[in-house]
Structures are given as structure tokens and as C-alpha cells.
Amino acid sequence: MRPKLAAKVRAPLAALALLLLGTSSPLKAESISPSTYKKLTEIQELMSNNQLSDAVQELKALAQDQEEDSLSNAIVLQTWGYAEMASNRYPQAIDKFRHSLALNKLPEKASLNIRYMMAQLYAGSGEFAEALTEAEIWYQALPEPKPNDHMFLANITAQLKQYAKAEGYALQAITQAEEVKESWYQLLLAAQFEQKHYPDALKTLKQMLSRWPASKTYWEQLASVHMLLEQETEALAVLQLAWKQNFLDRESSIISLAQLTVSQGLPEPAARLLAAALQKELISRNEKHLGMLAGAWEQAREKPRAVTAYGELAQLADDGAPLLKQARLLIELERWQDAQQSLQQALDKGLDKADKAWLLLGIAQIQSGQLETGKATLQKARAFSSVKSQANAWINFASQRREYENWKSSKS
Numbered sequence: 001m002r003p004k005l006a007a008k009v010r011a012p013l014a015a016l017a018l019l020l021l022g023t024s025s026p027l028k029a030e031s032i033s034p035s036t037y038k039k040l041t042e043i044q045e046l047m048s049n050n051q052l053s054d055a056v057q058e059l060k061a062l063a064q065d066q067e068e069d070s071l072s073n074a075i076v077l078q079t080w081g082y083a084e085m086a087s088n089r090y091p092q093a094i095d096k097f098r099h100s101l102a103l104n105k106l107p108e109k110a111s112l113n114i115r116y117m118m119a120q121l122y123a124g125s126g127e128f129a130e131a132l133t134e135a136e137i138w139y140q141a142l143p144e145p146k147p148n149d150h151m152f153l154a155n156i157t158a159q160l161k162q163y164a165k166a167e168g169y170a171l172q173a174i175t176q177a178e179e180v181k182e183s184w185y186q187l188l189l190a191a192q193f194e195q196k197h198y199p200d201a202l203k204t205l206k207q208m209l210s211r212w213p214a215s216k217t218y219w220e221q222l223a224s225v226h227m228l229l230e231q232e233t234e235a236l237a238v239l240q241l242a243w244k245q246n247f248l249d250r251e252s253s254i255i256s257l258a259q260l261t262v263s264q265g266l267p268e269p270a271a272r273l274l275a276a277a278l279q280k281e282l283i284s285r286n287e288k289h290l291g292m293l294a295g296a297w298e299q300a301r302e303k304p305r306a307v308t309a310y311g312e313l314a315q316l317a318d319d320g321a322p323l324l325k326q327a328r329l330l331i332e333l334e335r336w337q338d339a340q341q342s343l344q345q346a347l348d349k350g351l352d353k354a355d356k357a358w359l360l361l362g363i364a365q366i367q368s369g370q371l372e373t374g375k376a377t378l379q380k381a382r383a384f385s386s387v388k389s390q391a392n393a394w395i396n397f398a399s400q401r402r403e404y405e406n407w408k409s410s411k412s
Contacts, residue, residue: 032072036062040079052087059083074105078114090121097121112138119156128159147177151184158187167191167200182212189221198228216247223256236260243273251283255292262296271296271305287316294325303329311342320346324357331360336368355384359391371398371405 032040039062046055059080066073081096097114100106106114115138122131132153139145139153154169170188174180185208192201205222212218219242226235239257242248248257254277261270274293277283294309310326323346330339343361351357358381365374375398381391 032075036066036072036076040075043079043083047083047086052083055083056080056087069103069105071105074100074103077103078106078110081114081117085117085121090125094118094121108141112141119152123156123159128156132156132160145172147173147180147184150176151181151187154184154187154191158191161194163191163194167195167197180211182208185211198225201225202229214247216242216249219247220250220253223253227260232260232264236264249282254283255289258292258296262299267296267299268302271300271302287313290316291322294322298325298329303333307333314345314349317349320349320351320357323349324351324360327357327360327364331364331367334367336364339364340368353384353386355381355387358384359387359394362391363394366394366398366401371402374398 039058043055043058043062046052046058059076063073063076063080066076077096077100081093081100084090084093084096097118101111101114115134119131119135119138122128122134135153135156139149142149150169150173154166154173157163157169158166167188170184170191173184174188177184185204189201189204189208192198192204202222202225205218205225208218209215209222219238223235223238223242226232226238236257239248239253239260243254243257248254254273258270258274258277261267261273271293274283274289274296278285278289278293283289290309290313294306294313297303297306297309307326307329310322310329314320314322314326323342327339327342327346330336330342340361343357343364347354347357347361358377362374362378362381365371365377375395378391378395378398382388382395
């Protein structure tokens with residue numbers, strides 16, 4: 001988007017002419033003729049009435065009547081530049097301004113104003129190197145640059161990826177200003193990120209959050225900087241606080257919080273976070289997230305909840321892996337019939353390796369009193385070397401239990 005420059009031409013041209021006529025500089029001792037002054041006043045009226053084409057034609061004619069190396073020619077060219085600028089013909093405006101400056105007839109203040117205009121025009125056209133050249137001359141001549149002046153240079157240098165300079169200018173603006181714009185902080189933060197000045201970025205983000213505490217992005221960025229600085233505990237605290245204040249609703253940030261919570265040895269809070277996020281539909285109910293939920297419940301030793309989560313995950317999975325995990329937990333809970341059902345479904349759905357499924361199924365059958373069925377199932381498990389010894393042990397256990405039951409029955 002081009003900067004809004006047209007309004008600048010509405011500065012009273014007559015006042016500018018009087019200023020030039022009243023200069024006491026030896027270089028500017030000459031003046032403009034009454035006829036030129038009168039014509040410039042008429043052209044100003046045309047420009048004020050937005051009759052820009054007419055104004056440009058009048059300026060062309062007036063320029064031909066001026067001596068090349070004269071103050072009046074410099075003023076005519078300057079005015080011509082304003083007219084072209086108001087017409088959104090930026091290259092033509094720059095050309096007239098540059099020609100006017102080259103005559104070296106204008107007072108310093110007027111020359112600097114033109115350079116500021118040229119810097120804006122160059123920046124609006126995306127020619128930031130040229131914009132910086134003019135802007136620096138203007139800026140260095142300012143007796144006391146104001147915050148907006150610092151930020152003008154900050155924006156141009158940032159566009160040129162001169163991030164150290166941009167950071168310096170932005171810091172000056174923020175330090176000096178009574179009322180700081182949010183965009184100034186954003187530019188400062190971007191420059192610090194680009195330079196990997198993460199401790200400085202951390203400080204900036206804390207200042208931004210003190211001013212704009214409801215910004216969800218700043219909370220997330222603050223946590224990210226803590227992570228970049230390997231300050232995981234601080235990152236977790238930031239994200240937890242953002243979650244409690246309902247400032248965390250982006251899926252990636254919620255998942256990061258859950259993962260960080262688990263990594264800090266807190267699986268139960270992570271599971272509750274994921275469950276709440278799923279319920280509020282803040283994160284997708286997909287395999288990855290349901291797997292995280294089930295895993296967190298399992299790590300938290302919340303076995304019934306983990307069983308439920310693995311069951312839901314199994315509905316989305318292409319294979320029987322979640323059902324196998326569910327069955328292990330059901331066995332630990334001694335829910336033998338439910339475990340058998342999960343294991344049979346896992347085998348039917350398909351597993352990369354069926355060894356443990358056959359073993360656990362045989363164990364569940366034996367524990368539920370299906371001794372012969374369990375032994376037959378364990379014979380299938382014996383085919384896998386990885387569980388053969390365990391299968392043999394359970395087969396022996398089932399045989400001994402059968403013998404005991406037979407003996408007990410014979411005594412009754």
C-alpha cells in the first residue's frame with residue numbers, strides 16, 4: 001500500500017513563497033518576481049481545487065519562463081513535484097523534487113522537507129535503498145527527532161533487512177514517546193527475532209503483554225521464546241496462564257502446551273487439558289490427538305479413562321494397535337472378558353506383530369476360567385519366539401490348574 005502523501009500538497013504555497021523571500025541566507029539572497037509569485041498563487045488555487053492536470057500544465061509553462069539556475073525555478077520545480085505527487089505520479093514527482101534540490105537554491109528547511117517527501121515516495125514505490133538515502137539526510141539534520149521520526153527510519157531499515165538499525169530506531173521511539181503504538185513494538189520484536197536476540201525479545205514481549213494482555217499471539221510468542229532459551233518451566237507457566245485466561249485457542253499452541261506438560265512429568269494435567277480442548281472442539285478429534293490423550297491418561301495411571309480413550313482411538317485407526325493397548329490395561333484391571341473382546345478385535349483388524357496379542361488373549365482366557373481354550377490360544381503364541389517361553393509358562397500354569405481342579409472335584 002502506498003503512503004498517503006497527497007494531503008501534503010495542501011500546505012499553503014503562498015506561505016512557502018513568503019518564507020523563501022524572507023530568507024537572510026547569502027545563497028538565497030535573490031527573490032522571485034511578482035509575476036511568478038502571482039502565477040504560483042494561482043496554481044496553488046488550482047491544486048487546492050483538485051484541478052491537478054491544469055496545475056501541471058501551468059507549471060510546465062511557468063518553468064519555461066524561469067532562469068535555470070534561479071530560486072524561482074527551484075520553487076516552480078518544487079511546486080511541480082507536489083502537483084505530480086498529488087496526482088499519484090510518484091516517479092515524476094521525484095524527478096521534479098530532485099531537479100529542484102540540485103539547483104541548491106532552497107533554504108535548508110525547505111530542502112529537508114523535500115527530502116522527507118522523496119523518502120516517502122521512494123518507500124511507497126518499494127525503492128527502499130533510495131528512500132533510506134534521502135531519509136538519513138533529513139533525519140540527521142533534525143535538531144530533536146520525534147518518536148515518529150525514529151519510526152520512519154525504523155520502517156525503512158527493516159524493509160532493507162538492516163535489523164540492528166531498525167531495532168535501534170524503534171527503541172529510541174518507544175523510549176521517547178508518551179504514547180507508544182502497538183505497531184512500534186511489533187517492529188521492534190520482529191527485528192529482535194530476525195537477529196536471534198531472544199533475551200531482548202523476551203523483555204519486549206513482557207512489555208507488550210503488560211500493555212495488551214488480551215493478545216493471544218503475544219502469549220504464544222512469549223512461550224516460544226522461553227522454549228528457544230531452553231526455559232521449559234517458564235514456557236509451561238506462560239501457556240498454562242494463557243489457557244486459564246482463555247487466551248489459548250489455536251490448535252498448535254494447545255498441543256504444544258500438552259506436550260510440554262507431559263515432558264515436565266505432569267501427564268494428568270496434560271490429559272485434562274486435551275480432554276477439555278477436545279470437548280470444546282479447539283483441537284481436531286483425530287488419531288494423533290486421541291493417541292496423546294490416551295497416552296497421557298495411561299501415564300497418569302488413570303487406567304479406566306485411558307481404556308475409554310484407546311477405544312475411541314481404535315474407531316479411527318486402520319489397525320488393531322490401539323485395541324492391543326486397551327487390552328493390556330483391561331488385563332491390569334482384571335476385566336478379563338473385556339480384554340478378550342479387545343484382543344480378538346485387534347487380531348481381526350490386523351497387527352504388525354500378533355505375538356503379544358495371542359499371548360495376552362490366552363492369558364485372559366485362562367484367568368477367566370477358559371483353561372482349554374486358553375491353552376489352545378497359547379499354542380498359537382508359541383509359534384513366536386519372542387513370547388514362546390511365556391506361552392509355555394502359562395500353558396504349564398493352565399495344566400496345573402486343571403489338575404488341581406480335577407483333584408478338588410474328585411475330593412468333593
